[in-house]
Amino acid sequence: MSGERSRGEQSRGERHGSTRRAEAAQDDIVTAFQVDALDLRGRTVRLGTTLDAVLAHHDYPAAVKRVVGEAVTLAVLLGSSLKFEGRFILQTQTDGPVDMVVADFVTPDKIRAYARFDKEALAEAERRNETSPAALIGRGHLAMTIDQGISANRYQGVVALDGSGLEEAAHEYFKQSEQIPTRVRLAVGEEMKAGGAASSWRAGGLLAQFLPQDASRSRMSDLAPGDAPEGTTPHAVDEDDAWVEARSLVATLEDVELIDRDLSSERLLYRLFHERGVRVFDPSPMAAHCSCSRERVSGVLASFSSEERRDMIQDDGHIAVTCEFCGRVYKYSAEEVVGGQSDA
Structure with a gap:
């Protein structure tokens, strides 16, 4: 689906929604949604003051703040799905200028994070104009841990980071570990203020998963075996049409839409899925909170x-x-x- 078509669809969605009560945009929330016609479920995240509060504890350069913002957003997207008391810990260990990031989400609504970076390596990356979050993280691995406390064993999933960033790593994790067709979008931006006032940071994200009742519809191609003889035909499975449509719609999302202060989560989801019908559930608040004592x-x-x-x-x-x-x-x-x- 082309970007031009997607913007046209959004325009039609705005006209169709003109008789609906306008929803005020909210920050620091997670909003679950469901598109029954596409067997799609997911969540959106919008972070404003919460992200600022997480970042305020450290004097990070702007490029590092973007990395931390992406990690926080992904941790909230994934951790907010837990239905029990516990914590979700996202941690990277890589060879990039930002060689470690930890984001710690405690159910149901608390997030904290920090990053470790090499000042000299970061300066060199800035000199080369290679400061995207994916470039600063580099290569290594991403570990995602679910901790239910002393009464249960920890669960940990590990996926390689190959230089393409947290979004792609999340896709690979769900493909390898969960076998669930999944798409993730992350966006972080600095909001400049007039009069020399300190800037603020915003982040947004969306997670969409294809969960049909008939599990055979969500089958995925087998992972490529590393020791397969040369010339072996890779295993392939045709994607379900509903999932193709859903991930194509998610692909039209622009970063600015995810962090737009004036665009509510409900309106964003309506833009994406109004032609199929989307159910939006009551949002849950998020807050920055450190559990140290x-x-x-x-x-x-x-x-x-x-x-x-x-x-x-x-x-x-x-x-x-x-x-x-x-x-x-x-x-x-x-x-x-x-x-x-x-x-x-």
């Missing part, structure tokens, strides 16, 4: 041996622990930690 840090310190804790003591006679997510510093005296358990 003195008690939690004390527990971590207690997991080290007495000798290891002694080695942590600084010249002033204290152990200082800084939360990577929020920057909060917890200080303990030598007497609190060397003897065994530290006091909360």
